[in-house]
Amino acid sequence: GQNIDQPTEMTATEGAIVQINCTYQTSGFNGLFWYQQHAGEAPTFLSYNVLDGLEEKGRFSSFLSRSKGYSYLLLKELQMKDSASYLCAVEAPAAGNKLTFGGGTRVLVKP
């Protein structure tokens, strides 16, 4: 089966940096996604990593290490609107190339 782990909750201060870790054990691996989900809303796509390394997109960056089964999402210059859940999802051949989602990390940004 597929197993994805990420912390349940994190708290950070406005303007700071937060790193959300995600570890996975899957049968095969195609790529890893990060989605943002505000309370009561649908997930929105943030990033997609296929190869090892860091992908930067504005204030958000995502890192992948395939050999370690590890990814992180880095949120810089935190803003109050960044308070949301961040979902790690893996696409794996053994799951029919569908996405398997982690439980999500709820990030609370405080003034």
Add this chain to the structure above:
Amino acid sequence: EADIYQTPRYLVIGTGKKITLECSQTMGHDKMYWYQQDPGMELHLIHYSYGVNSTEKGDLSSESTVSRIRTEHFPLTLESARPSHTSQYLCASSRGATQYFGPGTRLTVL
């Protein structure tokens, strides 16, 4: 920006009623998905389709059924709603790997 729509956005209904949740996308995506999500909990895939006349059950057992008669339309039906069906239902579509989500339907069964 993804063009995927769900109706209704909110639905409160009595036990035993038949309901259909609508999902439509205008992007011509072949793949469509239905997820169920309780508040603060993870997404669970309940149905998916890789094209017209193709439907499969997902990882989470569900009493709902789906159909895919047209590329753009992927409705989900509950023949007899029960309080255990109370949840948020999210529809998504994709061409490649990236899935784009609709706004969701929040269903409450009394």
